[in-house]
Amino acid sequence: MAGVVIGIDPHKGSHTAVAVDGTEVVLGKVKVRATVEQVQQLRAWARRWPERAWAVEGSHGLGHLLAQQLLAVGEHVVDVQPKLAARVRLLDTGKVNKNDPNDARSVAIAALRSPDAARVVSDDATTVLKLWAHRHRELSRRRNRMVCQLHSLLCDLVPGGFTGEITAGLAAAALDQIAPHGAAGEARMQLAHDLLEEIRGVDEQRRDVKKRLTKLVAASKTTVTDVYGVGPVVAATVLGYVGDIHRFGSKDAFGAYNATAPIEASSGNRHIYRLSLRGNRQLNHAIHMAAVTQIRYPTTEGRAYYDRKIAAGMPHRSALRALKRKISDAIYRKLTDDTDAHGHSASGGPGGQSGNDSVSSVAGSHPAAPDLRTSHSRTKPQPTTANPKQKRLTSRPAPRSRRTGRSAAGVKMQPRQRPRSGRRQERS
Numbered sequence: 001m002a003g004v005v006i007g008i009d010p011h012k013g014s015h016t017a018v019a020v021d022g023t024e025v026v027l028g029k030v031k032v033r034a035t036v037e038q039v040q041q042l043r044a045w046a047r048r049w050p051e052r053a054w055a056v057e058g059s060h061g062l063g064h065l066l067a068q069q070l071l072a073v074g075e076h077v078v079d080v081q082p083k084l085a086a087r088v089r090l091l092d093t094g095k096v097n098k099n100d101p102n103d104a105r106s107v108a109i110a111a112l113r114s115p116d117a118a119r120v121v122s123d124d125a126t127t128v129l130k131l132w133a134h135r136h137r138e139l140s141r142r143r144n145r146m147v148c149q150l151h152s153l154l155c156d157l158v159p160g161g162f163t164g165e166i167t168a169g170l171a172a173a174a175l176d177q178i179a180p181h182g183a184a185g186e187a188r189m190q191l192a193h194d195l196l197e198e199i200r201g202v203d204e205q206r207r208d209v210k211k212r213l214t215k216l217v218a219a220s221k222t223t224v225t226d227v228y229g230v231g232p233v234v235a236a237t238v239l240g241y242v243g244d245i246h247r248f249g250s251k252d253a254f255g256a257y258n259a260t261a262p263i264e265a266s267s268g269n270r271h272i273y274r275l276s277l278r279g280n281r282q283l284n285h286a287i288h289m290a291a292v293t294q295i296r297y298p299t300t301e302g303r304a305y306y307d308r309k310i311a312a313g314m315p316h317r318s319a320l321r322a323l324k325r326k327i328s329d330a331i332y333r334k335l336t337d338d339t340d341a342h343g344h345s346a347s348g349g350p351g352g353q354s355g356n357d358s359v360s361s362v363a364g365s366h367p368a369a370p371d372l373r374t375s376h377s378r379t380k381p382q383p384t385t386a387n388p389k390q391k392r393l394t395s396r397p398a399p400r401s402r403r404t405g406r407s408a409a410g411v412k413m414q415p416r417q418r419p420r421s422g423r424r425q426e427r428s
Helices: 038-048 064-072 082-091 100-113 125-157 168-176 182-220 232-242 251-257 281-296 301-311 316-342
Strands: 004-010 014-020 026-033 052-057 077-080
Touching: 004 038, 004 100, 014 038, 014 100, 026 038, 026 100, 038 064, 052 064, 052 100, 064 077, 077 082, 077 100, 082 100, 125 168, 125 182, 125 232, 168 182, 182 232, 232 281, 232 316, 251 316, 281 301, 281 316, 301 316
Parallel strands: 004 052, 052 077
Antiparallel strands: 004 014, 014 026
């Protein structure tokens, strides 16, 4: 890292920059408007520090344009995850207030303390794949939402409802056989026809995007499509989010990044592995779709592997997770072979920091313990006394008369209190 690090807290309307030296001392700060001259203003302010590096918070999100502009003029730019900057601000007792200068200072310190901060690279073919894969995913979500709305309308128009999966052709055939009654029925029919036209339009857009992705994936000359279930959309998602596969040291690090490797939660002599909810969820979903495709067809190797896990007593979800990890390892081998065959890529690729903030310590694909446990309790209930069979030392009160409520000595006793619900009485 250079002698001076300039942290930037980007926003839609303005950008705040704070420069710190190697001892984390603030050297200066500035705030510029988000205009076409933002890069020139920042470089003119930072001219006093020739040996400098820029740390942009979220360079793949809100700070993407500024990071690419700084990179285009020859500046050294690194990416800082917002989580890291927030931790720096939280642990610094002197700068805990949430404002733009403190945020920019935290970004600079996080980059200064991170020896493996991801360097921002120029947008390349993987970025194009990522954009079109994101477009296909958004169109699919929009289509699912409209199909649910159409299904609700058909349930109000068709006697007995409409069962099964709805397609544009089935919905059109069903609407042709419906004779609406009243103004409400006419309104539902009109809304159903409008939704049907929108679904057809989205289907056409999805087909166009898929054709575009097919050409882009073919031009990349990747062999990841040799993995059964990895089509153009899944391959584009993998290539777009992974970038340079060599930024992952092993298949276990790649499994931790895509959340197919379980997380170790061991303590003492107990070794526990739990399901990972971290990592890149888009990449995890792509691997999930490949696994579901393999299970759907009984002649695939993935289905045979899944059946063996089920026969061994593993639940469906655990067997599916095991298959996802196998697919992750296969994708890692394909991407590694492609990079070695076509030459190592110098770009860090999209996806933020190298690897993942959670390191999987699992050496193989499947840990000895299950990913999920029935209970999260790690210890068995222990008795409150050293000897549970030992009787209590408190004396038992003298018996009293039920009629008078007095004891044998004639002293008036307090009424007995019923134990609270859900509370067990201790036995003497």
